[in-house]
Amino acid sequence: xxxxxxxxxxxxxxxxxxxxxxxxxxxxxxxxxxxxxPNIGQIYVTLKRLEHDGLVSSQDVEQDRxxxxxxxxxxxxxxxxxxxWVDAPSDGPRVRDDFFVKLILAPMAGLADRMELMNxxxxxxxGMMRALAELHSETDPAEVAARLLIEGAVLHLQADLDWxxxxxxxxx
Amino acid sequence: xxxxxxxxxxxxxxxxVKTYQAGGVTVQAIRGVDLELAAGEFVAIMxxxxxxxxxxxxxxxxxxxxxxxxxxxxxxxxxGLSSAEWAILRRRHIGFVFQFFNLLSTMTVADNVxxxxxxxxxxxxxxxxxxxxxxxxxGVADKAAWAPARLSGGEQQRVALARAMANQPxxxxxxxxxxxxxxxxxxxxxxxxxxxxxxxxxxLMVTHDARxxxxxxxxxxxxxxxxxxxAPVVPVPRGGNGIRGVMELRG
Numbered sequence: 001x002x003x004x005x006x007x008x009x010x011x012x013x014x015x016x017x018x019x020x021x022x023x024x025x026x027x028x029x030x031x032x033x034x035x036x037x038p039n040i041g042q043i044y045v046t047l048k049r050l051e052h053d054g055l056v057s058s059q060d061v062e063q064d065r066x067x068x069x070x071x072x073x074x075x076x077x078x079x080x081x082x083x084x085w086v087d088a089p090s091d092g093p094r095v096r097d098d099f100f101v102k103l104i105l106a107p108m109a110g111l112a113d114r115m116e117l118m119n120x121x122x123x124x125x126x127g128m129m130r131a132l133a134e135l136h137s138e139t140d141p142a143e144v145a146a147r148l149l150i151e152g153a154v155l156h157l158q159a160d161l162d163w164x165x166x167x168x169x170x171x172x
Numbered sequence: 173x174x175x176x177x178x179x180x181x182x183x184x185x186x187x188x189v190k191t192y193q194a195g196g197v198t199v200q201a202i203r204g205v206d207l208e209l210a211a212g213e214f215v216a217i218m219x220x221x222x223x224x225x226x227x228x229x230x231x232x233x234x235x236x237x238x239x240x241x242x243x244x245x246x247x248x249x250x251x252g253l254s255s256a257e258w259a260i261l262r263r264r265h266i267g268f269v270f271q272f273f274n275l276l277s278t279m280t281v282a283d284n285v286x287x288x289x290x291x292x293x294x295x296x297x298x299x300x301x302x303x304x305x306x307x308x309x310x311g312v313a314d315k316a317a318w319a320p321a322r323l324s325g326g327e328q329q330r331v332a333l334a335r336a337m338a339n340q341p342x343x344x345x346x347x348x349x350x351x352x353x354x355x356x357x358x359x360x361x362x363x364x365x366x367x368x369x370x371x372x373x374x375x376l377m378v379t380h381d382a383r384x385x386x387x388x389x390x391x392x393x394x395x396x397x398x399x400x401x402x403a404p405v406v407p408v409p410r411g412g413n414g415i416r417g418v419m420e421l422r423g
Contacts, residue, residue: 129386
């Protein structure tokens with residue numbers, strides 16, 4: 001999980017120094033309710049690791065009648081790491097598909113019936129699709145990133161369902 | 173599986189079969205389908221092309237005769253009706269929406285929507301009032317005097333939906349109603365269909381689009397002319413692994 005939190009935090013810090021809670025809010029505001037937002041503990045742990053790796057630095061800032069807050073900023077090495085992440089193409093999302101491995105291997109071991117596996121999976125995908133449709137209709141049209149994130153998830157699911165149908169045609 | 177239906181299902185089939193003769197070979201398109209649709213229910217039929225989805229829908233609307241098996245509509249057995257009797261039944265109780273809209277090209281939008289009401293015995297004034305109400309609701313009132321060909325695909329499908337709803341049918345049959353629309357028009361037409369469903373309209377819809385099917389109460393999966401699965405759509409809970417698993421941003 002921390003692996004997927006690191007780069008967004010670096011990217012937010014590239015804009016301006018911030019403390020942990022501000023980073024959490026910024027992620028939530030940018031990507032909306034659908035984003036699997038890390039909890040505050042994950043954010044603090046990740047920031048500590050990033051600091052240990054020399055990618056960010058921090059200093060305590062005094063506050064009126066409140067405990068000090070620790071403000072983080074990007075180091076030159078952090079900026080390099082961020083640049084490398086931005087420049088590299090991202091992997092496709094479905095190179096290892098858990099369901100497909102199950103579909104092929106489980107019947108071979110006599111553990112399951114293919115038709116049953118496919119039906120169960122299709123029901124699940126359709127349930128996800130429905131939840132995403134509901135989320136989409138509740139999302140403010142002005143929240144472009146949040147809306148596009150949901151639409152992307154819908155298109156991935158659509159592809160998963162098309163693929164499931166291909167499996168059904170070939171395997172049954 | 174014969175005799176009177178047990179429950180007051182709106183639509184019920186028992187052992188429905190459809191075979192074609194093609195070049196001396198018998199092709200089994202539908203191989204024993206048992207299906208039930210309750211009043212007000214929205215059911216989607218999915219399945220690969222060639223699985224028999226459209227054939228099944230056409231049989232249920234009397235557009236193709238069944239080879240054997242039973243079809244019950246509102247407690248009445250209808251599979252043995254003649255095509256003239258089916259026409260009367262459709263006029264009163266069944267609305268049809270097709271992929272390619274099937275509007276009458278030589279008539280105006282208004283006439284297309286008024287015709288079914290007039291055929292069912294409404295007065296000109298009643299038919300016009302209903303048409304005005306429907307076109308306004310579906311957002312195409314300003315196109316009433318137009319020829320269908322001048323309308324976009326999305327607008328034509330809305331007019332087709334208005335026509336299908338003209339006689340307040342107890343059952344709406346839809347064959348890939350969004351199959352020829354872009355994603356924005358798909359969303360609009362779906363919103364309209366869902367609104368009709370919320371008002372109690374029973375809908376049986378063939379679709380290959382999972383986004384469309386996921387809005388139904390139940391999804392029937394057809395495979396090789398048989399029902400492979402028939403299950404309610406249950407939205408996965410928010411915040412669990414489900415939704416977040418799909419949403420996971422990589423990096």
